[in-house]
Amino acid sequence: MAKMYLLNNIFLNAADLQTLQDSFLPLMRGVLYYTVPLTLISFFIGLLLAVITALFRISGVKLLSGIARVYVSIIRGTPLLVQLFIVFYGLGNLGIEFLKFDPFVGALIALSLNTGAYASEIIRASILSIDKGQWEAAESIGMSYLQSLKRVILPQATRVSIPPLSNSFIGLVKETSLASTILVAEMFRKAQEIVATTYQPLLIYMEVAAIYWVICFILSLIQDQIEARLNRYVK
Amino acid sequence: MLSMTNISKKFGDLEVLKDISINVDQGKVIVVIGPSGSGKTTLLRCLNVLEQPERGEVSIDDQTIDFSQKVTKPEIRELRKQTGMVFQNYNLFPHLTVIQNIMEGPVTVQKVDKAEAREVAIRLLEKVGLGDKADVYPYQLSGGQQQRVGIARAMAIDPKVMLFDEPTSALDPELIGEVLQVMKDLAQEGMTMVVVTHEMSFAKDVADEVVFMDGGYIVERGSPTEVFENPQQDRTKRFLNLLQH
Numbered sequence: 001m002a003k004m005y006l007l008n009n010i011f012l013n014a015a016d017l018q019t020l021q022d023s024f025l026p027l028m029r030g031v032l033y034y035t036v037p038l039t040l041i042s043f044f045i046g047l048l049l050a051v052i053t054a055l056f057r058i059s060g061v062k063l064l065s066g067i068a069r070v071y072v073s074i075i076r077g078t079p080l081l082v083q084l085f086i087v088f089y090g091l092g093n094l095g096i097e098f099l100k101f102d103p104f105v106g107a108l109i110a111l112s113l114n115t116g117a118y119a120s121e122i123i124r125a126s127i128l129s130i131d132k133g134q135w136e137a138a139e140s141i142g143m144s145y146l147q148s149l150k151r152v153i154l155p156q157a158t159r160v161s162i163p164p165l166s167n168s169f170i171g172l173v174k175e176t177s178l179a180s181t182i183l184v185a186e187m188f189r190k191a192q193e194i195v196a197t198t199y200q201p202l203l204i205y206m207e208v209a210a211i212y213w214v215i216c217f218i219l220s221l222i223q224d225q226i227e228a229r230l231n232r233y234v235k
Numbered sequence: 236m237l238s239m240t241n242i243s244k245k246f247g248d249l250e251v252l253k254d255i256s257i258n259v260d261q262g263k264v265i266v267v268i269g270p271s272g273s274g275k276t277t278l279l280r281c282l283n284v285l286e287q288p289e290r291g292e293v294s295i296d297d298q299t300i301d302f303s304q305k306v307t308k309p310e311i312r313e314l315r316k317q318t319g320m321v322f323q324n325y326n327l328f329p330h331l332t333v334i335q336n337i338m339e340g341p342v343t344v345q346k347v348d349k350a351e352a353r354e355v356a357i358r359l360l361e362k363v364g365l366g367d368k369a370d371v372y373p374y375q376l377s378g379g380q381q382q383r384v385g386i387a388r389a390m391a392i393d394p395k396v397m398l399f400d401e402p403t404s405a406l407d408p409e410l411i412g413e414v415l416q417v418m419k420d421l422a423q424e425g426m427t428m429v430v431v432t433h434e435m436s437f438a439k440d441v442a443d444e445v446v447f448m449d450g451g452y453i454v455e456r457g458s459p460t461e462v463f464e465n466p467q468q469d470r471t472k473r474f475l476n477l478l479q480h
Contacts, residue, residue, distance in 0.1 A: 142312050
């Protein structure tokens with residue numbers, strides 16, 4: 001009897017297919033309106049933060065590298081979920097209008113800060129991986145620090161950083177699901193709403209998992225393309 | 236034209252240059268020889284301030300930097316624009332093609348028009364015998380070819396002095412000749428050069444002055460004939476003897 005029940009639940013019947021079909025569009029709306037923008041915008045801002053933080057860290061100026069260290073330590077030392085709650089519920093409860101964020105903006109802030117901290121270590125490691133002779137060659141033709149960085153070091157560091165940054169990016173796609181906890185109507189929150197009316201958790205959450213996987217698979221194909229392009233100058 | 240006066244340089248507690256003075260006249264080639272750890276590479280690197288000495292002066296033409304004062308970055312950059320540096324490991328920019336490597340200094344630093352920089356780069360490439368390699372990446376070249384690109388890149392900023400830091404030490408023996416030939420051509424055209432090298436035949440053929448360094452001191456200096464045929468100091472004799480075996 002129990003066996004029959006399990007089989008009935010694993011194999012899809014016509015009603016299941018209908019549920020999948022009905023839920024697909026709402027879920028994709030969550031992807032297109034929230035999951036994708038949230039990922040792209042917070043990755044972009046996070047990357048900017050990461051470059052600045054990495055440059056602070058290696059600047060040799062105690063104050064700047066201190067700021068960078070504290071930032072990275074706080075973000076890496078606390079869960080993203082807690083960060084989301086602090087930004088949205090915590091700051092929102094202070095009674096200051098300016099700090100009452102819309103759920104989407106709150107999620108953007110927390111995800112950007114989080115990405116920035118982790119990616120800064122990737123960028124820093126990539127910069128440090130470039131041979132010291134490259135700095136010297138750049139300086140020997142008269143380049144300033146910023147010129148050397150922009151023309152010689154960062155282009156090479158970019159190549160080194162693509163695999164680990166892709167990891168961060170793909171991780172971020174999935175971390176946006178945590179924004180469901182602060183009421184952002186991204187895919188996972190949509191899924192929870194659908195489950196509440198259809199009572200089909202296995203089916204719907206499997207569908208959600210499949211959509212996340214397809215997105216990440218496409219991203220890893222793009223990663224391969226970028227790597228191939230940046231590898232053109234190495235043996 | 237180029238001079239280094241009373242230069243002292245320490246790495247931590249280790250004094251690698253002890254009150255060194257040299258003088259290079261316009262169009263002359265000075266070759267610095269000596270055992271490893273003698274300070275010869277550091278001497279060269281002080282000339283374009285890749286290493287900053289604690290004391291002493293470096294001057295090129297009418298620009299003088301006094302290292303006992305505070306030295307500013309623009310001053311250092313100004314000095315570097317007058318010197319071309321060739322590195323032991325070439326240090327070409329791997330992400331740029333050969334011609335982009337050569338154009339980088341003129342275009343990014345000196346703000347020369349791209350088309351003009353390209354013409355200069357092509358001329359320099361032909362001069363080092365690599366006219367057909369403009370659009371390849373450095374990894375596609377042999378060591379000797381890479382080093383010739385390194386020379387062209389350094390020449391592209393139109394320096395008053397060329398500095399060579401053991402330019403053939405990383406090369407397979409059969410590739411050394413082509414690089415030395417380019418350097419000889421440069422010397423014949425009247426380029427002022429300071430060369431740190433282990434190639435004694437180059438020193439004998441091309442140098443106007445040979446400087447022998449050991450332990451951070453200049454032990455002996457003179458014309459190639461004086462230093463090689465008739466060295467006065469025991470340390471020089473020992474070093475030259477070792478090379479013959």
